[in-house]
Amino acid sequence: MKLILAIVQEKDTSALQAKLNEKKIIATQLATKGGFLKAKNVTYMIGVKDEEVQGVLDIIKGTCQAREQYVTPPISLAGSISDTSYPVEVQVGGATVMVLPMDSFHRF
């Protein structure tokens, strides 16, 4: 067994959770902050069999990977030269994942 600790952005948790549910993978969530993803994020604790590790890594990569996204900033109300707002590219998502060895797993 292995413990997968995945720190992901809050906005990616519903896509991640849906995929984990689909594969019947049980994950416990904790609210965290700081780290590589800055500000508020969510850490998943997932206990899996050794042969399931790669599948879970693929799910996390598929749903949480850092990517560029165009967002249109709101037009500022005062003192703006132009009254049009252009979309800017920002980076969203991203995940930090640690795989830890486990001595034993119990369900009572």
Next chain:
Amino acid sequence: MKLILAIVQEKDTSALQAKLNEKKIIATQLATKGGFLKAKNVTYMIGVKDEEVQGVLDIIKGTCQAREQYVTPPISLAGSISDTSYPVEVQVGGATVMVLPMDSFHRF
């Protein structure tokens, strides 16, 4: 040394904490959600000597194990055929426990 991560139901934490105190076992708690126990739960982080692992597992099993409990649902106010409420059996408690190896433990 080992790190025991125990995810338990909130309702079982006072019994668990009392037993851990009795054995002078120090545990740090974090609020978690989801996983096998669904909804809100509590994760205990307990750093112990190798020979203490089994004792802690026994305490968690003894205080948090899944069990059946009879609860009497409240009588519904409107449109109910009978005005008596019968007790129903529900499952409460349950714990997911992971034992992880530890390289070193420090207290500063």
Next chain:
Amino acid sequence: MKLILAIVQEKDTSALQAKLNEKKIIATQLATKGGFLKAKNVTYMIGVKDEEVQGVLDIIKGTCQAREQYVTPPISLAGSISDTSYPVEVQVGGATVMVLPMDSFHRF
């Protein structure tokens, strides 16, 4: 790679965070309670290379170590024999640190 779990007092987090930033060490924080430090505390999760472990332990010790501090208790309003409040020595700070082995570390 190793995972360092450090449980520290909330009052020591700004000094600790400043030192970690200075060394460009990324740490994720979670709100915890209980344990050796009692009441509310903060747990840091820090994934580091094996050769960085000692440096991080030194930083935690340097910023969070238990120490004596003189505090002047507020003068009680009613029924006090003396109207002067003398400083008393209390212990502040302290940290519990666990170093765990890691199989792999990923950033997506």
